[in-house]
Amino acid sequence: MFKADSKRYEKLPYDRLGYSGLMVAPISLGLWHNFGGAAAFENCREMVTGAFNLGVTHFDLANNYGPPPGSAETMFGKILASDLKSYRNELLIATKAGYDMWPGPYGDFGSRKYLLSSLDDSLKRMGLDYVDIFYHHRPDPQTPIEETMGALDAAVRSGKALYAGLSNYNATQLKAARAVLKEQKTPFVVNQVKYNMFDRAAELEMVQTAEVLGIGLLIYSPLAQGLLTNRYLNGVPQDSRAGGNSVFLKRDDVSNEMMQKVVALSKLAAARGQTVTQLALAFVLRHSSVSSVIIGASRLAQIEECHRTMENLTLSSKELEAIELILQ
Numbered sequence: 001m002f003k004a005d006s007k008r009y010e011k012l013p014y015d016r017l018g019y020s021g022l023m024v025a026p027i028s029l030g031l032w033h034n035f036g037g038a039a040a041f042e043n044c045r046e047m048v049t050g051a052f053n054l055g056v057t058h059f060d061l062a063n064n065y066g067p068p069p070g071s072a073e074t075m076f077g078k079i080l081a082s083d084l085k086s087y088r089n090e091l092l093i094a095t096k097a098g099y100d101m102w103p104g105p106y107g108d109f110g111s112r113k114y115l116l117s118s119l120d121d122s123l124k125r126m127g128l129d130y131v132d133i134f135y136h137h138r139p140d141p142q143t144p145i146e147e148t149m150g151a152l153d154a155a156v157r158s159g160k161a162l163y164a165g166l167s168n169y170n171a172t173q174l175k176a177a178r179a180v181l182k183e184q185k186t187p188f189v190v191n192q193v194k195y196n197m198f199d200r201a202a203e204l205e206m207v208q209t210a211e212v213l214g215i216g217l218l219i220y221s222p223l224a225q226g227l228l229t230n231r232y233l234n235g236v237p238q239d240s241r242a243g244g245n246s247v248f249l250k251r252d253d254v255s256n257e258m259m260q261k262v263v264a265l266s267k268l269a270a271a272r273g274q275t276v277t278q279l280a281l282a283f284v285l286r287h288s289s290v291s292s293v294i295i296g297a298s299r300l301a302q303i304e305e306c307h308r309t310m311e312n313l314t315l316s317s318k319e320l321e322a323i324e325l326i327l328q
Ligand SMILES: NC(=O)c1ccc[n+]([C@@H]2O[C@H](COP(=O)([O-])OP(=O)(O)OC[C@H]3O[C@@H](n4cnc5c(N)ncnc54)[C@H](OP(=O)(O)O)[C@@H]3O)[C@@H](O)[C@H]2O)c1
Pocket: 029, 030, 031, 032, 033, 034, 060, 061, 137, 167, 168, 192, 193, 219, 220, 221, 222, 223, 224, 225, 226, 227, 229, 230, 231, 239, 240, 241, 242, 277, 294, 295, 296, 297, 298, 299, 301, 302, 303, 305, 306
């Protein structure tokens, strides 16, 4: 029987997600990879309960995480049932719909029919009555924005979600969606976007737009799927994402040029008493509109290393200049 560490809430700070009452720690755990049908239950359980013991309360899922699609939610549901049932009120559980999920015209993008039936399926897979955040996973250029935002609103009004979220919306799309959500009085709290040292598009507009609108940013792939760690410094390990079957990170994505940058960043990190992983997370967390980084992991030790980022979050202007030079 899992019993959570009684000191878990002394290990991370919690802050509000944008202009909302919902609090989140700077580190969240995502279940995109390593939680699918082929994953070992014990390892998944160790990561989720281990993260919770470290003060991580937010777990990020989507209908299609696996493979096969849906299996990460099923795995998470098993962990909830075996270990975390009595902690439900302490957990911030998020799921999404917006990518291809089932065949035919009703299993993709942003119709009301897709979003609401997908949410029902997600709840069944996880054995939950409600999720804390239900996201539209990506913008839909074909469906009227009022319909998609109306579906998010209906999800909340039905009690099957507490808050609405968006993901992968650019600044213009975010403003348009937010105007509809505001008119509907939907409790909308977050845009979830990709941002890391190797992919800095979010710096152009999103970081400032979220700040101005009072919307929290949750950042996915803050370690560039593992490229911004020591994982690939001596080749591509077989048990790594790039060494496995992921269609999202392939062997060829690990370039010499990138690894040279990681070596240089590692030296800079060492001078701060950090690893390159921790430097990469501190870099993303330096913006006030960034509420949390959603890390992925294949073992608990990785989560523990990420967690220790909190020991040094401050980056001096000199360090930021040195980082810019390396990333150029
Ligand atoms: N909204 C969206 O469209 C969207 C898209 C993508 C992701 N997401 C969310 O964001 C989450 C995180 O994405 P991500 O997995 O790409 O994040 P990431 O944190 O950039 O990469 C995670 C990978 O980095 C490696 N890693 C993590 N910590 C490490 C450490 N301390 N030392 C060495 N390697 C380490 C692991 O690779 P190995 O597995 O090789 O060990 C891990 O699987 C997802 O789970 C999902 O919840 C959302």
